[in-house]
Amino acid sequence: MNPNTKKLRDNPIKISVDHYDYQILLAHSERSGIEMATLVRQLAMSKIHDLVFHEQPIAMILPSQNTVEMPLGHFWAMTQAPVSTSGVTSHA
Secondary structure, three states, X not given: OOOOHHHOOOOOOOOOOOHHHHHHHHHHHHHHOOOXXXXXXXXXXXXXXXXXXXXXXXXXXXXXXXXXXXXXXXXXXHHOOOOOOOOOOOOO
């Protein structure tokens, strides 16, 4: 048994996909030799990792609290509207 009980995969998440997506997942799962649930979990976590850490690859790991802390500026930058530069003249 895994000594770290927080690493146990006992939090199920159900997703619904159409026939075509299911066939793609099934084919990839069979070709790679892993279970479909493992494949979907790996794909989801990979995408989340890309979204969170692509722009800001450095995170502070706080081992005493078992948390990963991201600078708030990273998340504010993602939610701010783009600044328009129309009508701005250059004085070069």
